[in-house]
Amino acid sequence: MAVKASVTRKGAVLLGKYVACDGFHETRPLRVVTHAHADHLIGLRQSLKHCERVLMTPATKDLIDVMRGPLFLMMGNVETLTYNQPFRYGDEEITFHFANHILGAAQVLVEDNEGTRILYTGDFKLRGTPTVEADVLVIEATYGCPSRTRPFDASVENVLVSLVEQGLREGTVYVFGYHGKIQEVMQILRKAKIKVPFVAPEKVFHVSKVCEKHGMRLGTILLSTEDEGRKLLKNNSPCVAFYHMGSRHKVGQDSFRVCVSGWEFRSVCRRIGDKEYVVALSDHSDFEDLLEYVRRCRPKEVITDNYRVGDAVALAREIWRRLKIPAKAVP
Ligand SMILES: [Zn+2]
Structure with a gap:
């Protein structure tokens, strides 16, 4: 299978041919902001200047307006997209799905012209987050190490x-x-x-x-x-x-x-x-929850986000070891 998803050294999560999530990438016309946390707003100023569209949920837009001032997003062509409302670009379709994390947080699904479903979870807590089935899964890895388990x-x-x-x-x-x-x-x-x-x-x-x-x-x-x-x-x-x-x-x-x-x-x-x-109040999945999400998602391959703070290498190893699904930490 051709490479349909990746994470760049500058923190952009690339899905399909057009989308860069949570980081800037010079060849991608669409920038998606999964939620308003700082480590997911990387390169947003550049994206606003250079991307054709910057997509986010209405709540994420409101939060960024408060945190960065209302003029900030006006630099670019921001379009708000609610959950489950498909957005067509070229031969691909982008859909946001709810993620239980902070207000406005979204998982991002791209379906390409070959019917491949490519999903980035963004940050999420398993409880309350619907599973989106996908062929290629990019998953957060904040608590990707087996010791990061909360029994309580x-x-x-x-x-x-x-x-x-x-x-x-x-x-x-x-x-x-x-x-x-x-x-x-x-x-x-x-x-x-x-x-x-x-x-x-x-x-x-x-x-x-x-x-x-x-x-x-x-x-x-x-x-x-x-x-x-x-x-x-x-x-x-x-x-x-x-x-x-x-x-x-x-x-x-x-x-x-x-x-x-x-x-x-x-x-x-x-x-x-x-x-x-x-x-210990967390808005992320612990290790067991991350594995459970992968299990339910039933992907053919997994990329663990190794740009943001976490244990992407350990998570990729355990996904392969325990679920026998090919997984790698990127970048
Ligand atoms: Zn977050």
Whole structure:
């Protein structure tokens, strides 16, 4: 079979003849953005300048508008594509399928003129992500090593809720995470009937508003830069303050603190300081989930993404060893 998919040294996932996902490639007229995380926006400025079309879901567009400013995407010819709505280009068809990761995340299926189905999963968590069957599969490999297995996935949300409840008895609880996951935590807490106000700095606030626009229910969120929110934080009143992981060393030093991270495998919750905890909330598949996806997808060949952080080499080896499907880590 001719090479129908690849991953370049600059992080572009090439599918079929026309599409480059999550990276720039000079010969590809179509750029796809699978979701709004930074390691999937590589070369986007170049793509906006040089590609005929830049495709993404409406929610991903809204998130990028918030994170990069509304003018950024206006540099190029952006077209939004909803899930399951085919887009024809030349003799190929491109379709987005839902991926349970952050708001707007998509798997990308290209069907070429020979009927070959070429799929890139993008980032995804197995639970809630529909399997798309394909001949050629490019899969993320964040937790591609056999030791990256989480035996406790289902209990994480409950642990998170009780930890926050415990902290609220003492006052403000600070939660640190990445964009998208922060809003997932907000939703988990609201579903558990935690009704205290949420406080957030500007960017987190606006990302949350996009999430609400696309159907998430997050309740009252106050800006940390405005009076009401600022007062709550200053008085250590019961509220939950949400900050990006990057602010971890700058705010809430003496308060009750919870970091949500996928890079935790031994326990659901680990104490790392006097009043600081890490909770293993992940928006990626663990090793077993990645294998399970490959099993269900039933591809003839697999490429594991070896550009982004992860264990693509180990994953490719295990796919061959355990499923007997040819797999290689690229690049
Ligand atoms: Zn991601």
